[in-house]
Amino acid sequence: MTRFWRSGEPFIWLTGGAQALSLIMVAGLILLVMANGLGFFWPSDIVGLTLTDGKMVMGQVTQRERIPQPGALPGTADRYRIQVKVGNRDLYGADFVWVEEAKIAKRQTPRDAILIERREWGNLYGVIKEVKEAGSPVAQGPQAGWLALQARVPDATHVAKEIVRIEKKEIGAINYAQEQIRLRLKKLELREITSGPEVDRLKQEMATWQAKYKDQEAALARLNQSQTASVVISAPGDKEKELPLTQVVRAYRPNTMGVLAKTGFYLAKVWEFVSDDPRESNTEGGVFPAIFGTVMMVMIMSLVVTPLGVLAAFYLREYARQGPFVSAVRIAVNNLAGVPSIVFGVFGVGFFIYFVGGTIDRTFFPEALPTPTFGTGGILWASLTLALLTVPVVIVATEEGLAAIPGGMREASLALGATKFETTWRVVLPALMPSILTGLILAMARAAGEVAPLMITGVVKLAPSLPLDGFWPFFHLERKFMHLGFHIYDVGFQSPNVDAARPMVFTTAILLLLVVLVLNLTAILIRNRMRKQYAGSAF
C-alpha cells in the first residue's frame, strides 16, 4: 500500500482527473449551448392535434417533459406533456400551450398548414382561406391561395424593404441634417445672433430639407397604397385573420418541404440572424447591430489599452527607479484585475460620463444642452471603461515580456551607437510584440465577455443607429450601442415573451462565443507569424 502511494500513481490519476473534469465542463457548456441554439432555425413540421375534448391545436412542438406527480404511488405510469408553439399571439393571447399527451386523440401533419412570419405579432399558423387584392378575392382555398401568395410575396417584401429604407435612410438623413441646422442656429443664438444673412441662409436650408421631407412622405404614401394584397388565414378555434402582404417576412409550408429545402431555409434563417436588425423587441429577426457593437467596442478598447498598457509597463520596468514605491504600484496594478467589473462601470459613469463627457459637452456642444452629447453613455465611454478594466492584463504580460528580453540584445544595440530610445523602438519593441499580443488577446477575451459595466456606460437594448455610418464624421463615438452579452441578458430575462425568446439566448450565446473565438484566433495568428519571424535556435 505504501509502495502504491509512493509510486506517484495516485497523483497522476488525480491530475488526469482534474484535467478531464475541466474538459468535460467546458465541452458540456458548449454542447448545451449548441444543442439548444442550433435547432432554433430548423423549420420543424407543423402538427395538427385533435384533443379528446374535441379542441384543435396547430403549431410546432418545441419540447417534451414528464409531468411531475408529487405524492403519486410508486408504480404509477409516467405522464408526459408537450409544449406547442401555436403562435397567433393576437388571436390567442399567448404563443405557447402545453398539451398532455394522454389527451391527444389524433396527431397529423396537415400538408396545407402554413406558417407566416410577420413583421409584428410573431408567427401566424393556420390554413389559407383566400388571397385578396384590394379587398376582392383572387384565389380561394389552400392550394390556389398558396400559389397566389407565392406570386405576390416577393413584390410585397420588396415594397416593405423600400419603405424601411426610406424611413431609415432617406428620412433619417433629412432628420440628421435638420438637427445639424437646428444646432447651428442654437449656436448662433448663444452668441446672440438671431438675424442676419447667416441665420437666413440656415433657415432657407431648413425649408429645403422640409420640402424634401414632404417628398419622401408622399413617396411613402404611394408605396403603401401600391400594395393592396392580403391573405386570409383560418386558424384552429374558428379564428380568422386577414394579413396585408407587406406584413409578411416569409411564408412557408414546412410539412411539404424536403430535407434539402429545409436546409436551404435553415441557412437563410441563420444568415438573417447574423445580418439583420432585430424585430419585435429583439425576440425576432437578427442581431447584426449587437455583433457590430461588440466588435467595434473591442476594437476601440484594444486601440486604447495596448499603448496605455505597454507604456505603463515600460515605465515600471525600464524607467522607474525600482524600490518599494514601484513594487506597491505593481501590486496595485495586479490587484486592479481582481476588482469587480461593476466597480469599473461606476467609475466610468462618474469619471468618463459625468466629468469628462460633461466637460466636453459644456465646452464644445453648448448648443445641444440640456440634451447631452458626450455626457451620457456611449461606445467611447464603454470602451474606455473596459480598457481600464483590462489594462492590468496588458501591463503584466508586457512586463513579463520585457523581463524575458536578454540584456545582451540591448547592449548590442547600444554598442552600435543606438540611443536608449532607438534601442527601445527598434530592438525591444519588435521582440516584445508577441508578449504584447498575448496581453491583448487576454484583454480582448475579457472585454468581449464583460456585460455589467457596459450596462451603465452605454449599452442599450435597441440602438436606433450604428456607431459607424455614412454621415460625417462617420465614427459616432458618443452613440449608444448594442452588445451580444447584454442582448443575451435582455432577451433571456427582460423579454415580455420569455418562451419565444429563450432559443435566442442560446443562439446569441453561440454567436458571442464565435465572435470572441474569431477575435482571439486573429490575434493568435498574428502573434504566431511574428514568433515565426524570430524563431530559430538561440544557439
Add this chain to the structure above:
Amino acid sequence: MPTIVDPMIQVKELNLKYGEAQALFNVTLEIPRRKATAFIGPSGCGKTTLLRCLNRLNDLIENVHISGTIRIGETYVYDPQVDVSDLRKRVGMVFQKSNPFPKSTYDNVAFGPRIFGIRNSRLDEIVERSLRAAALWDEVKDRLHESALSLSGGQQQRLCIARALAVEPEVLLMDEPCSALDPIATAKIEELLHTLKNEYTIVIVTHNMQQAARVSDYTGFFLLGELVEFDETPRIFTNPRDRRTEDYITGRFG
C-alpha cells in the same frame, strides 16, 4: 613598457569602482594603431570591465565611479562633451555570447547604418561588404532575409562581427569572442582577425593562451584589477619580466 608611436588608445591611471568594490587599479597602457592587442588574465581580473570603459558601456551600470583618462584617437572618452552614440559608432564591440537581434541576417547587419540614416542601395552595398569582411557572405548570401537565429553559433558570432563592422568603426573590441565556439569556428574567426587587423585596431580578451599568441601583436596581462605586464606578444610568451606573468602563461597559476 614598450614605446608605441602614435597609439590609437591611451589609458592613463584608470581606476574604477563598482560601488565600494574596486575593479581596476591605476591602469595605464597604450594600444597601437592597426594591430591586435590581447588582454589575458584569470576570470574576474577586470578585462571586460576595462573593455567596457573604452566604449562607455559601463554607463549603463549604476554606481560606477571612474577616475583617470582614456583617449581614443583625438577623443577623450569620459569628456562630458562627448557624443556617446558617435563614440560607440567609432568603437565597435563583439560580445562573449553572440547576441544577434531576432531579425533577418540582412536587418542585423543593416541595423547600425540605418540608425545613422543610411537607406536603400547604399545599404545593400554595406551589408555585402561587411558580411564579406566577416567571411560570412558566401554562407548566407542566399538566405539574407531569413532569421539570424537560425544560423549556427559560429556564424552568429561572425554575424555580430559583420554587424559591428557595418558602421565602419576604427576600433574593434572583442570580449572572448570564441569562448562559446567549437575549434573549427574558432579557427575561422582567428583567420578573420588576421585580415581585420590590417584595417582596424583590435582589442581582444581571451582565455586561450595559444589564441593570444597566434592572433595578437601586443599582450597585456591582468591580475586582480591591475595591469601586471604589457609588451609585444612574443616577448610576453617567451621572456616575461614578471614572475606572475610567467606563472600564469605556463599554467602554474590558478
